[in-house]
Every structure is written in structure tokens, then in C-alpha cells.
Amino acid sequence: MEEIEKLKIENEQLKKVNKNKSDIISITAHQLRTSLSALKWILKMFIDKDVGSLSTEQNELIEKAYNGNERMLVLVNDLLTLSHAEDVSISYNFQSVDILHLLEQVLFDFYGETNKKRIELIFLKPDEDIPLVKCDEEMIRVVVQNLIENSIKYSDKGGKVFVTLVEKNNSIEISVRDNGIGIEDSDKDNIFKKFFRAKNAVEKDNIGSGLGLFTTKDILEKHGGKIWFENKDDKGTTFTFMLPINQTL
Amino acid sequence: MKKVLIIEDDSFLQGLEAGKLKRSGFDIITASSGEEAMKKIHEPSIDIVLLDLMLPDLDGFDILKAIKSTEGMKNTPVIVFSNLSEEEAIKRSKELGALDFMVKSNFTLDELVKRINEILK
Numbered sequence: 412m413e414e415i416e417k418l419k420i421e422n423e424q425l426k427k428v429n430k431n432k433s434d435i436i437s438i439t440a441h442q443l444r445t446s447l448s449a450l451k452w453i454l455k456m457f458i459d460k461d462v463g464s465l466s467t468e469q470n471e472l473i474e475k476a477y478n479g480n481e482r483m484l485v486l487v488n489d490l491l492t493l494s495h496a497e498d499v500s501i502s503y504n505f506q507s508v509d510i511l512h513l514l515e516q517v518l519f520d521f522y523g524e525t526n527k528k529r530i531e532l533i534f535l536k537p538d539e540d541i542p543l544v545k546c547d548e549e550m551i552r553v554v555v556q557n558l559i560e561n562s563i564k565y566s567d568k569g570g571k572v573f574v575t576l577v578e579k580n581n582s583i584e585i586s587v588r589d590n591g592i593g594i595e596d597s598d599k600d601n602i603f604k605k606f607f608r609a610k611n612a613v614e615k616d617n618i619g620s621g622l623g624l625f626t627t628k629d630i631l632e633k634h635g636g637k638i639w640f641e642n643k644d645d646k647g648t649t650f651t652f653m654l655p656i657n658q659t660l
Numbered sequence: 661m662k663k664v665l666i667i668e669d670d671s672f673l674q675g676l677e678a679g680k681l682k683r684s685g686f687d688i689i690t691a692s693s694g695e696e697a698m699k700k701i702h703e704p705s706i707d708i709v710l711l712d713l714m715l716p717d718l719d720g721f722d723i724l725k726a727i728k729s730t731e732g733m734k735n736t737p738v739i740v741f742s743n744l745s746e747e748e749a750i751k752r753s754k755e756l757g758a759l760d761f762m763v764k765s766n767f768t769l770d771e772l773v774k775r776i777n778e779i780l781k
Contacts, residue, residue: 484766488745
């Protein structure tokens with residue numbers, strides 16, 4: 412009994428330490444974002460000639476600075492998401508979630524971005540009713556957002572991204588398929604590693620932290636789920652993840 | 661001329677936001693603290709409010725509640741413009757009546773102006 416009490420106290424202490432860490436990261440991220448926002452807005456004013464014209468060389472340098480700043484913002488955002496994903500792992504908020512509704516919401520939120528890039532985001536809804544799934548809604552939202560965001564980012568203008576949802580063996584499977592740049596064979600083993608970015612991904616879009624897929628996999632594993640991908644013969648990638656319907660972790 | 665109330669404690673960001681909105685043809689009033697915001701929300705003819713959540717004295721959510729219970733302001737659109745991005749903050753803002761939640765670092769000021777114009781159209 413004494414051992415159990417001791418473990419309980421230690422567990423509470425760890426939770427407190429974790430909460431403090433989480434608060435520090437959240438405040439730091441907020442402060443960093445504030446400075447980076449100011450920089451972003453000022454640099455964009457130069458790029459848009461709001462404050463007068465620049466020479467071609469000056470403009471190129473300002474654009475480089477703008478992109479560098481965007482990279483910093485992505486890194487801060489991704490570190491914040493990862494930190495949050497790791498923090499809440501002690502007490503994931505498992506609830507019965509309507510996954511179909513969640514997917515519809517996430518897809519709706521991408522409307523502006525897909526419109527801008529002229530990418531068609533298509534949800535192939537299931538014919539059958541999908542049962543409620545025991546999961547942390549906020550974290551699964553991050554997973555879906557990450558996958559769709561990647562598909563959009565690594566697709567050309569006019570590309571198509573398909574999202575599907577099916578029920579299979581007491582679990583659900585969600586796939587995000589694109590006709591983008593695909594994943595090179597040499598990168599297959601590294602794609603879910605922390606901070607890894609494939610060469611063709613960097614060439615396509617140099618703004619990225621290499622934390623998105625790592626976080627995605629981490630969240631799914633903490634749900635008792637898994638994620639994998641397939642390259643299409645011609646072009647593009649399909650990421651699929653599985654989540655058990657009745658989470659018992 | 662449409663009037664925007666900017667509630668933002670960071671003077672540098674406030675200056676940038678106000679400058680951009682002025683150049684885009686808006687009339688601007690500003691508040692740098694929660695206390696000041698509580699007074700300014702009673703000014704006449706405010707068309708839209710840009711609200712930061714982290715202020716030195718009051719919580720942005722309290723200001724949002726006050727706006728939504730102030731006669732003449734109940735239907736005034738509020739955009740929460742913050743660098744907080746937690747789902748909880750977004751949800752709470754929407755529940756309290758904010759029309760939109762924009763994470764500052766995700767948008768340029770041009771995009772902010774565009775959104776304000778869309779709302780006031």
C-alpha cells in the first residue's frame with residue numbers, strides 16, 4: 412500500500428512538472444509568435460511596396476528574410492503542437508467522437524487554402540454509417556490537418572486530394588491521397604523521424620520543420636492506432652491511418 | 661468611413677495594425693489595456709472590434725463578454741486577433757460570440773484587411 416501511495420505522489424509531482432513545462436513552452440511560443448508576426452507584417456509591407464519600391468536585389472533579400480521568418484513560425488507552431496501532444500499523453504481526453512463530422516469540419520477549414528492553390532479537396536464519404544470513435548478529438552484533428560496540409564503543400568496547382576473514411580475490423584481507416592511529389596524510395600525509412608525532411612519536399616517547399624509526421628505518428632500510437640503510406644505508380648502518395656473504435660488504453 | 665476598435669497591448673503590433681488599417685481607409689480607435697478597452701467599447705459607431713486575448717490587466721474573454729452585453733455593441737462583429745492558438749481559446753471565443761478567430765502569425769495585414777472588408781460588406 413505504501414508503494415502505491417508513493418507512486419501516486421510521484422505521479423502527481425510529475426504531472427505538476429509537466430504542467431509547468433507546458434506553461435513555459437506556451438508562453439514562450441506566444442512571445443516568439445508576437446515578435447515573428449511583427450517581422451512578417453513589416454517584411455510583407457516591403458514586398459508589397461506599401462512603403463515604397465525597392466531595387467530587385469533588395470527585394471530578393473527581403474523575400475529571403477520573409478521566407479526565413481515563415482520557417483521560424485512553422486517551427487514554433489510545430490514545436491508547440493508536439494509539446495502539447497506529448498503533454499496531454501498523460502491524460503488524453505478520450506471521448507466518443509463523430510469522425511465524419513470532424514473530417515467535414517477540417518475539410519471546410521481548408522477551403523481558403525485549396526482555393527488559393529486551385530487544388531480540389533474531395534471527401535469520398537462512406538456509404539455506411541460510421542460509429543463513434545473513442546479518441547481525443549483535438550489530437551485527431553491535428554493528425555487529419557497535418558496529412559491534408561502536407562498533401563496540399565506537396566501538390567501542384569490544379570492537383571487533387573482525396574480523403575476517404577471506412578470502417579474495418581472494429582477500427583476506422585482514414586486515407587489522404589494526392590497526386591503530388593511522392594516519396595523517394597531512399598526516404599521511406601526516415602519519413603516519420605523527428606526533424607527529417609525529404610530532399611524533394613525541401614525543393615518543393617522549403618518552409619517546414621520536419622515535425623508534422625513525427626507528431627502525427629506519435630499521437631496515433633498513443634491512441635493504439637498506426638499510420639502508413641504508399642506511393643502511387645505514376646505520381647503521388649496515400650497516407651492511411653487506423654484508429655481502433657473502442658480505445659481501451 | 662468604417663470605424664475599427666483595436667484592442668492590443670503590444671504598442672509595436674498596435675502601431676502596425678493601426679497604420680495598415682488607416683492606409684486602407686478605416687477610422688481607428690485603440691485601447692492598450694483591458695481597462696481602456698472597457699471604456700472605449702462605449703464609444704459610438706464602432707463597426708468592428710479587433711481583440712487581442714492576452715492583455716496586462718483583464719482577460720480578453722472578459723472584454724468579449726462585456727462587448728456582447730453592451731447596448732449598441734451586441735451585434736458588432738468581433739475578430740479575436742491573438743497569438744494563442746489552442747483549440748480551447750478558439751472554442752471559448754466563438755461561444756462568447758466572436759465572429760472569427762485569427763492567429764496573428766498565420767496572417768499578413770493584407771489578409772486581415774481583406775477579412776474585415778468581407779465582414780463589413
